[in-house]
Amino acid sequence: MTPNSPMDEEAIRRMTRMTRRGFAIGGVAAVTGFAGWSWLNSRESAEGLPWPFRRAHEANEAVGRGLYTERLAQEHAPSAAAEPRVNGLIGWRDTGEDGEYRFRPHPAAAEWVLTVTRPDWTALRQIPLAALTALPRVESVTELKCVEGWSQIVQWGGVRFADFLRTFDLLPPEGSPLKYLQLLSPASPLPGVNSDSQPPRYTSALDLPSALHPQTLLCDSMNGEPLTKAHGAPIRLVLPIKYGIKNIKWLSEIRFSANKPTDYWTQRGYDWYAGL
Amino acid sequence: MSVTLKAKHPRLVRYTHWMNGPVLLIMIWSGLLIYWASDTEADSYKIRLGGWVLIQFFPEWFYETLGLGSQLAKGMAWHFFFMWFFLINGILYTSYTFLSGEWRDLIPNRRTPRQALQTVLHDLKIRKAPPEQDGKFNGAQRLAYTGVIGMGIGSIVTGLAIWKPVQLGWITWLLGGYQWARAEHFALMIGYVLFFVIHISQVIRAGWNNFRAMVTGYELVSTIPSHPTAGEVKS
Numbered sequence: 378m379t380p381n382s383p384m385d386e387e388a389i390r391r392m393t394r395m396t397r398r399g400f401a402i403g404g405v406a407a408v409t410g411f412a413g414w415s416w417l418n419s420r421e422s423a424e425g426l427p428w429p430f431r432r433a434h435e436a437n438e439a440v441g442r443g444l445y446t447e448r449l450a451q452e453h454a455p456s457a458a459a460e461p462r463v464n465g466l467i468g469w470r471d472t473g474e475d476g477e478y479r480f481r482p483h484p485a486a487a488e489w490v491l492t493v494t495r496p497d498w499t500a501l502r503q504i505p506l507a508a509l510t511a512l513p514r515v516e517s518v519t520e521l522k523c524v525e526g527w528s529q530i531v532q533w534g535g536v537r538f539a540d541f542l543r544t545f546d547l548l549p550p551e552g553s554p555l556k557y558l559q560l561l562s563p564a565s566p567l568p569g570v571n572s573d574s575q576p577p578r579y580t581s582a583l584d585l586p587s588a589l590h591p592q593t594l595l596c597d598s599m600n601g602e603p604l605t606k607a608h609g610a611p612i613r614l615v616l617p618i619k620y621g622i623k624n625i626k627w628l629s630e631i632r633f634s635a636n637k638p639t640d641y642w643t644q645r646g647y648d649w650y651a652g653l
Numbered sequence: 654m655s656v657t658l659k660a661k662h663p664r665l666v667r668y669t670h671w672m673n674g675p676v677l678l679i680m681i682w683s684g685l686l687i688y689w690a691s692d693t694e695a696d697s698y699k700i701r702l703g704g705w706v707l708i709q710f711f712p713e714w715f716y717e718t719l720g721l722g723s724q725l726a727k728g729m730a731w732h733f734f735f736m737w738f739f740l741i742n743g744i745l746y747t748s749y750t751f752l753s754g755e756w757r758d759l760i761p762n763r764r765t766p767r768q769a770l771q772t773v774l775h776d777l778k779i780r781k782a783p784p785e786q787d788g789k790f791n792g793a794q795r796l797a798y799t800g801v802i803g804m805g806i807g808s809i810v811t812g813l814a815i816w817k818p819v820q821l822g823w824i825t826w827l828l829g830g831y832q833w834a835r836a837e838h839f840a841l842m843i844g845y846v847l848f849f850v851i852h853i854s855q856v857i858r859a860g861w862n863n864f865r866a867m868v869t870g871y872e873l874v875s876t877i878p879s880h881p882t883a884g885e886v887k888s
Contacts, residue, residue: 380656381654381655381656382655384655384656384657385655385656385657388656388657388658388873389656389873391658392658392865392869392871392873395868395869395870395871396865396868396869398869399865399868399869400868403671403868406671410675425726426726426727426730429734430730430731430734433730433733433734433737434730434733437733441817441820444817444820444821445820446820448819448820448822449819450818450819450822451819451822451826520818520831522818522831523691524690524725524729525690525691525725526687526688526690526691526696526835527691527693527696528831528832617819618819618820645726646726646727646730647726647729648729648730648733652817652820653817653818653819653820
C-alpha cells in the first residue's frame with residue numbers, strides 16, 4: 378500500500394513497529410519453548426522419566442483418585458468374550474545375562490501358596506489356594522485394556538480380592554496407614570543365572586481402594602476354562618479399573634505397606650496409578 | 654483514498670492461537686508414540702474401499718522417518734502432561750471468544766453456505782470474483798474455524814473417554830465404547846493435519862496483510878473517507 382498522506386505514513390510506520398514487535402515476541406517465545414523442551418528432557422530421571430513427567434503423572438493420579446468411586450466397569454455378555462493376546466510372560470519366562478529366554482520353575486499348582494506380609498505382623502501368613510474354595514465364586518465379563526491401546530472383552534472367574542482379604546483377616550484395621558499393596562510373582566530363581574544377577578520378579582503395586590473394588594478378582598479361570606499358564610495359572614489378579622500391566626499373573630506374594638511401593642512398569646517409565 | 658489500521662484479532666485470540674500450534678504438535682507427536690504400540694496388522698486403522706486397503710495408518714517407513722517407534726512410556730508421559738495445556742489454552746480461547754462477542758464473527762450464519770461455495774469455486778478457478786467478506790471472515794472461514802473448535806472439544810471428550818473409561822464410563826458408552834472412542838480420537842488427529850494443510854495454504858494465498866493481522870492484531874486497510882479533506886491526493 379502506498380502512502381498518500383502523512384497520516385498514511387504514520388499508519389504504515391505503526392504497522393511496521395507492531396510487526397517487528399510481534400516477531401520479536403514470537404522469537405522470544407520460540408526460544409523459550411525450545412529451552413523448555415530441552416530443560417524437560419534433561420531433568421534427572423525419576424524411574425525412567427524426567428522428573429517433571431513423573432510429577433505430572435502424580436498430579437493426574439490425584440485427579441484420578443478424586444474421580445474414583447466404586448463404580449463398576451461395564452459388564453458384557455459372555456458371548457462377547459475371547460482370549461486376549463499373551464502380552465507379557467515377565468515373571469515366568471525371563472531373560473538371563475546371555476539374553477536367552479528361560480522359564481522359572483514355579484511351584485506346582487497343588488503347592489501354590491499366597492504369602493501375605495504386613496509390617497505390623499511378626500509372622501507372615503501363608504494361604505494355600507485350596508483355601509479359596511471357601512469364598513463365593515464370581516464370574517465377571519469385562520474389557521481388559523492394555524497401555525498399548527488394544528483391549529479385549531474377557532470372562533474372568535474367581536473370587537473377589539476384597540472377600541479374600543476380609544475372610545482371611547488380612548486387611549489392615551480402619552485408619553491404618555497401610556494403604557498400599559505390592560503384589561509379586563514367585564521368587565523362583567531363573568536357572569543358570571547367579572543369585573546376584575537374577576532378573577527382577579514381576580511386581581504390581583496398588584492403592585487400597587483399587588484392591589478392594591468389587592471387580593478386582595483373584596482369578597483361576599478365563600472364558601469358562603481353567604486359566605492357562607501363559608495367562609497366569611494357577612492364580613492371577615484381574616482389575617478392570619486398571620491397565621493390564623497391573624493385572625499380575627502367577628500371583629504369589631502380597632505385601633502391605635504404608636509407603637507407596639514401586640512396581641515393574643513404574644520403574645520403566647509408566648504411570649504408577651494406571652487407573653481407568 | 655487513505656490507509657488506516659483496523660483492529661482484527663484481539664490479543665488473547667492471537668496468543669492462544671499461536672500457543673495452540675506447538676501444544677497440538679506435541680499432542681499429535683506423543684499420540685503417535687502411543688499409537689505405534691498397537692499398530693499391529695489386526696489393530697491398525699485403515700481406510701478400506703471394498704476389499705482394498707486405500708490407506709493404512711501407518712506404513713513402517715512413516716515411523717522410521719519420524720523416529721516414532723518403541724517409546725510408549727514417553728508418549729504417555731508427554732500426552733498426559735500436555736493435555737492440560739491443550740485444555741487450558743482451549744478454555745481460555747473459547748471463553749474469551751464467547752464473552753467478548755467475537756463469536757459473532759466466527760459462527761456460521763445463513764449466508765455461510767453460499768459464501769463457502771464461492772470460496773471453493775474461486776479456489777478451483779471456476780469463479781473469478783473473490784468470496785464475499787462477512788465481518789472479519791468469509792463463510793468458508795466461519796465453517797472451518799467453528800469446525801476446528803468443535804474438533805478441539807471432540808478431542809477432549811474422546812480423550813476423557815479413553816483416559817477414564819470406567820470412572821467416566823458414561824462418556825465412553827455414549828461414544829460407542831472404548832475402541833470407538835480411540836478411533837474417534839485418532840480421526841480427529843487426522844482432521845487437524847488436514848485442517849493444518851488447508852489453513853497454511855489459504856494463509857499463503859491470502860497474503861501478508863492477512864497473516865500480519867494474526868501477529869499484530871491489525872490490518873492495513875484502504876478507506877475512502879466520507880469527508881475528503883482538502884489537499885488529499887486522490888489515487
